Amino acid sequence: MARGEIRLIGLTKRFAEVTAVDHIDLDIAPGEFFSLLGPSGCGKTTTLRMIAGFEQPSEGRIILDGTDVAYTPPHKRNVNTVFQNYALFPHLDVFDNVAFGLRRAKRPKNEVKERALQALALVQLGGLESRKPSQLSGGQQQRVALARALVLNPSVLLLDEPLGALDAKLRKTLQIELKTLQREVGITFIYVTHDQEEALTMSDRLAVMNGGQVEQIGAPQDVYEDPETLFVADFLGVSNLMDATAQGAHDGRCRVRADTFELAAGSGAIDVTGPAKIVIRPERIELESREAASGPNRLPGMVERLVYVGAAVQVIVRVATGDALQVLVPNTGKSLPYQQGTPVQVHLPVEALRVLVADEAGEAGPAKDAALAEASGRD
C-alpha cells in the first residue's frame, strides 16, 4: 500500500491582512523527498504548518493517503514534524523525548523501550538516552528531534529548516545523512528551506515558492537548468539577467536583441516577441581574449573585477551592452591571464542562453504543470 501520498488542492491561508498561501496545488508521491524552497515570507512554513495541523486552511484541501485531513487536529494526523529549533522538551531526557509519542499512543512498555532505542540507534545517538537536551550539541539535538518524529513511523515527515541553526560544515554532513536516512526509512519527507543549495542537493523534487504561490515544481536539475520564471532563475543560484527584445523563434531558437547586439537564445520561452529578459548562469559563460575566435553570441567587454572564491574565480565583466556579467572560472591552479581592465570577449553559448518573459505575472499553475511535464519529458 502506498503510504505517504499527499495532495494539496487549492490550499489557501489568509491572515488578517495578508494571504500567506494562495491557492497552491501540489502532488507529492509516497517516499518522495520534496522541498519547499523560497525566501522568507513566501508561505512555505505556513504551508508546512497547515499540513501539520497547526494552522487551519482558509480554503482548500489536504489529502493524505486518500483522506482529507485539512481540519483534523494535529494530534490525530499521521504526520510528524522536526521543528526549526527542535522543540525538544527540556524537562525530559533524550529517551523520554523520543518515547513521548509512543507513550501517548499507549504502546506497551517493552515496545516503547525497543522502538525508542531503535530510533536513537538509527540517528546514531545510542548511549545518550539519559542526557537532557541542554547537555547535547546542536547537531545531537537535531538528531533527537529526528528520532522523536521518526519513531512514530509517520506517513509524512515534515521538516522546517531543520539545519538552519547549525554551522556550515555540520550542515553539509547532516544533509547527506538526512538524505541517506530518508532512503533507508522510505518515508515521504517534506522539507522547508530557504537555502537553495540544500534543496538542490537533497530533494527528489522541489517547489520554488514566492508570494504564497508556487513558481515552479520539478527535479533539482530541471529547476536549476530550466527556470521558467525570472524569480526562479534569480533565486536559484546566481544568474546574469539582461534586458533584451525578443524577435520570435527562428530555427528553434529565439532571436534576441540586447542593446545593439544580435544574440540567439536556445532555451526558455523561445517563441516570445517583445521585451524579454535573457538569463545565463555564470559557469556557462566562456571567457575569451579579444583576438580569439569570433562568431555569433559574443559580446566585447572589459574585466571589471576578479574575486577569488576558493574553488573558482569570479570574473565580473562589463560588456558592451552596459551589463555587468558574472563569469565563474574554475580554479585550476594556473593564474588567469586577466586583470582589472583587460579587454575580453564573452561567449554566451546558444544552448546556455535562456529567454524569459520580462513580466512573469499571470502565469497560472496548471499551465506551468503542463510545461513541467513537457520539460521532464524532454530529458
Next chain:
Amino acid sequence: MSSVADASVAPRASAWGRFRRWLANPWGRPRFLPLLTWGYVAWSIVPVLIAVQFSFNATRSRTNWEGFSTRWYWGDPVDSVWHDPTLRNALVQSLKLAVADVVIATPIGVLLAIGLARWHGRGSGTSNFLMLFPLVTPEIVMGVSLLLVFTEVFTFIGTGTTAQILGHVTFSISYVVVIVRGRLFSIGRQFEEAAADLGASPTAALTRVLLPLLMPAIVASAAVVFAISIDDFVISQWLSSGGETDTVPVKIYSATRAAPLPSTNAIASIMMVLTLASITLGFLVWRAFTRGERRAGQSVVKDMGALEI
C-alpha cells in the same frame, strides 16, 4: 643604564591632572556607582537590622542596648511572642491567611494565565490589560470596596477570616497571572505544538508538557503570593473582625501605637524571616528547574527579571 630607563618613562602628570583625567574618563571603572549602590543598601537595611537587634534586647527598652537575650521570643512568661496569646494568635492568623492564599490563588492564577496567553479573540487584549489593574489599584480603595461587598452585598460572608482570605486571593491572582504569563510567553507555543504533533491530546499536552515547563513560574509565584500575603496590612485590617483575626502587621501597628515592647520587634523579625525564606525558596526552586535552560553567562536574576514582574 639609568638614563635609558628614565627616557622610557613618560613625563608624569601632576596629581591634579591625573585626578581630573580619572574624573573625566567616562569609560573607566565606575566611580560613584558602587558608592551610591552601597549607600542605598545601607540606608535601607540598617534600620531593619537595628530593629532585629532590639528584638534580642535583654530589657524592655527598644532604644538602649542592654545585652543579648531571647526573652522576647519565648523566654518571657507573659510578653514573649510565644506566651502572649494575642501575638501568637496574630502569627497563626497570618500564616493561615498566607497558606490559604497560596493554595487558592496559585491554581486559579495559573489557569487564568494560560487562558489569557493562549486566547486570541475579541477582548483578549483588554482582558490582558485589565489583569494588571489589581496591581495598580491603591490597596486602600480595594480594601474599602471589598469591605462594602462583604458587609452590604454578600452579607453571609461578613468580616473575618473568610473575607480576609477572599481579599488576599483577589489581589494575589494578578501576581500569579503576571509571573506565569511571562513564563508562557518566553517558552512560546512550540512545545505545545510539538506535543500535539507527537499525538498528545490537549489534556496530555497540558499535564505532560506545559505544566512541567511552567513549574518554576508556579513555584515562584506561590512564593511571591506567600510573601505579599504575610506582608499585607491594608486588606487584612479592613476585613478583620477584631482581635481574633488581627494579623501580624495589624498587631504590630496597634502595638507600636500603644506600649511597644521588644516582642513587637521579635514578631516583626519572625515575619521578615518568613518572607525572606519564601522568596529564597522560590528563587532556589526556579534556579533548580531552569538549570538546563540558561545560556552560559546568564544569571538567574536576569532570568527571573525576564518574568516582567
